[in-house]
Amino acid sequence: MADIEIISTLNTISIYINKIFPIILLIVGTFGHTCNILIFSKRTQRTNPIAIYFLSSTIVNLIIVYIGVFIRYLQDNWNMDPVNNDLIVCRIRSFLQYLSFSLSNWYILLATVDRYLISSENNNRRQLSSVKNAYRIIFFTTITFILLYCHILILYNIQSYPTSSNNLQNYCYPQRGWYRTFNDVQLLIQFSLLPPILMSIFITFILKNIHTSHQRIANTVVPRHHARIKKRDLQLSKMLLFQVLITIICSLPLAISQLITTMSLTWTKTPLRLAVEAFLSLIGRQLAYMNCSISFYIYTLAGSQFRLEIRRTINDITVVLCRKRLLEKSRIGIDRGLSPAHAQVASARQQTQQPKVAGSNQNDVQTTENQDNQV
Numbered sequence: 001m002a003d004i005e006i007i008s009t010l011n012t013i014s015i016y017i018n019k020i021f022p023i024i025l026l027i028v029g030t031f032g033h034t035c036n037i038l039i040f041s042k043r044t045q046r047t048n049p050i051a052i053y054f055l056s057s058t059i060v061n062l063i064i065v066y067i068g069v070f071i072r073y074l075q076d077n078w079n080m081d082p083v084n085n086d087l088i089v090c091r092i093r094s095f096l097q098y099l100s101f102s103l104s105n106w107y108i109l110l111a112t113v114d115r116y117l118i119s120s121e122n123n124n125r126r127q128l129s130s131v132k133n134a135y136r137i138i139f140f141t142t143i144t145f146i147l148l149y150c151h152i153l154i155l156y157n158i159q160s161y162p163t164s165s166n167n168l169q170n171y172c173y174p175q176r177g178w179y180r181t182f183n184d185v186q187l188l189i190q191f192s193l194l195p196p197i198l199m200s201i202f203i204t205f206i207l208k209n210i211h212t213s214h215q216r217i218a219n220t221v222v223p224r225h226h227a228r229i230k231k232r233d234l235q236l237s238k239m240l241l242f243q244v245l246i247t248i249i250c251s252l253p254l255a256i257s258q259l260i261t262t263m264s265l266t267w268t269k270t271p272l273r274l275a276v277e278a279f280l281s282l283i284g285r286q287l288a289y290m291n292c293s294i295s296f297y298i299y300t301l302a303g304s305q306f307r308l309e310i311r312r313t314i315n316d317i318t319v320v321l322c323r324k325r326l327l328e329k330s331r332i333g334i335d336r337g338l339s340p341a342h343a344q345v346a347s348a349r350q351q352t353q354q355p356k357v358a359g360s361n362q363n364d365v366q367t368t369e370n371q372d373n374q375v
Contacts, residue, residue, distance in 0.1 A: 007275040014282050021286055022073035025293045029065035032296030033058050039309050049118075049134035050240070053111035054295075056138050060100040060107070061292040067096050069289050083172050087158055090172035095152040098187060102145050104292055105195035105247055110137055111240055112202040119209035148190070155179055176265070184255070184262045192255035196248040203244055242302040243295060250291035253284035 039045060040055035071093060074080040082089045117129040155175050160168045174180040257280045269277075299306045 003270070003272045007272055010275045010279045014279055017282060017286065018073070018076040022069050022076075022289075025069050025286075025289055026065060026073070028297070029061070029069065029293030032294065033062040033065065035310065035313070036296050036299070037062075038313050039306070042309075042313070045309070047131060049114045049129050049131050050111045052131060052134040052138065053107050053114060054299075057104050057107035057111075058295065060103045061295060063096060063100045064104065064289065064292040067093055067100065069293070072285075081170075084158060084170040090158055091153050091156045094156050094172055095149055098152060098191075099145055099149045101187075101288065101292070102149070102191045102195075103142060105191060105251060106141055106145070107138070108240070108243055108247055109195045109199050109202075110134075110141065112199050112206070112244060115240055116202045116205050116209070119206050119213065121209070121212065145190075148186070152183075155183075180262050180265075184259045188255035188259050192251045196244075196251060199244040199247065203241060206241075239299045239303040239306060242298045246294070246298060247291055250287040253280075254288040255284075257281045257284040 036058040037055065040051045040058065045051040046055075071083060075083065083093050084090065114129050114134065117125045120126055152174075156172060157175055158170050159173050159176070161171055161173075174183040257277070261277055261281065264277075300310065
């Protein structure tokens with residue numbers, strides 16, 4: 001009786017997760033990735049290699065949101081299941097999903113390597129960080145993983161397996177035997193183990209380089225322009241650090257649960273064991289989908305410069321649609337978004353109205369203009 005209650009509870013929780021969580025991920029992921037694409041595809045952002053890596057990761061994450069989350073939602077809630085009933089759809093969808101999962105993590109890894117290069121004191125290493133090299137590396141990385149996963153287009157089949165209720169159900173899985181073990185080990189290494197391990201190593205190097213740089217800057221006078229560049233690099237490194245931590249946490253459960261299921265295929269399993277494995281697989285899958293849906297919100301929380309870019313992007317859109325900036329900040333009546341000429345006119349008008357504090361206003365105006373230039 002206890003086993004039946006546990007199975008019923010796990011099945012009920014799974015039903016609610018499958019109904020609610022994918023909808024949240026679809027809304028959050030679509031909005032967030034659209035914002036990321038608008039921001040990282042701006043001309044001012046494309047001059048930075050790490051923005052190219054973030055943009056590439058965003059594109060493959062958007063593919064996962066619809067190839068993975070949306071199709072899975074249709075399978076679980078609307079009985080629309082072309083993946084487990086059509087062999088061609090099964091193979092194409094599995095290929096695109098695993099390819100996108102791996103590329104998403106590897107693009108973030110490449111961004112981590114780029115931050116390591118740009119934070120290095122070695123000038124030759126810093127010169128390796130360039131937009132041209134970023135495009136080249138992304139191209140070769142994509143081609144490499146297409147070749148590594150092309151076997152899915154040939155060796156994936158639709159197979160029947162028992163569920164916790166002892167009913168047979170079709171699944172789009174790799175062929176049984178050594179190939180399925182190879183497929184799961186490949187996913188574990190290329191998606192869940194190797195990228196997070198390498199990310200952790202390079203993050204350690206980055207933190208060490210930043211610490212060394214801080215000590216050097218503290219003992220020298222740094223021009224304001226270089227100080228702004230350093231601040232921007234630190235912001236990007238902070239955003240990347242948060243992304244790496246979330247990636248490590250969310251990537252491991254999916255591959256581990258799949259590997260455990262594969263290694264125990266020949267075992268005789270009770271309905272409770274099948275229900276627990278299905279539930280753990282569900283949690284691992286949803287965590288992997290979540291990792292591919294929340295990058296925009298990670299960047300927003302971790303980077304003040306990214307939040308500034310969001311405000312600029314929203315203002316650009318509202319100017320086109322409404323001929324008015326939606327998000328504006330004013331100081332002593334002067335809009336931060338005004339041009340220097342308009343700012344001077346507003347300053348003169350302010351001084352005319354308040355002659356007693358003209359000197360103070362002029363200093364504040366100059367401060368505002370300097371802040372605009374720094375942004």
